[in-house]
Amino acid sequence: MSQSDAGLSCPEELELWTLDEVAECLSVPAVLYKKLWAMLADCKDKTPLGNDANETPDVRLDSTNDDKLLNAWSAFTDDEKRVLIANAESRL
Numbered sequence: 001m002s003q004s005d006a007g008l009s010c011p012e013e014l015e016l017w018t019l020d021e022v023a024e025c026l027s028v029p030a031v032l033y034k035k036l037w038a039m040l041a042d043c044k045d046k047t048p049l050g051n052d053a054n055e056t057p058d059v060r061l062d063s064t065n066d067d068k069l070l071n072a073w074s075a076f077t078d079d080e081k082r083v084l085i086a087n088a089e090s091r092l
Contacts, residue, residue: 008081011088015070016061018047022069026087032080039075043067 014022022028023036040046047065063070069084076084 008078008085010070010073010081011085013091014084014088015068016063017069018065018067019043019069019072020067022084026084028083028087032083035076035080039072040067 017025019036019040023033023040028036043066045065046067047060047062065071073081
C-alpha cells in the first residue's frame with residue numbers, strides 16, 4: 001500500500017456492515033449502489049438474514065462473511081473508498 005493509500009482503509013464503524021446495508025443506508029452514487037448490489041449477488045458466504053430462528057446477534061457480527069464491507073474493501077476504487085469514508089465520517 002502506498003503512503004497515499006494509507007488513509008483509504010475501511011472505516012472501523014462500517015467494517016461489519018453488509019454490502020446491502022451500505023447500499024441502502026448510506027448516500028452513495030447510483031453507480032456505486034449498483035456495484036454494491038452486484039457484489040452482494042456474487043458473495044458465497046452471506047450473513048444470515050433477519051427473522052431466522054437460528055440467528056443470534058453474534059451471527060450478524062461475524063466478520064468472516066464475504067458480504068461484509070471490510071472483506072470487499074479491496075474491490076473498490078480509491079474514489080469509491082473516498083465516498084464510503086466520507087459517508088462514515090458524516091455519520092459521526
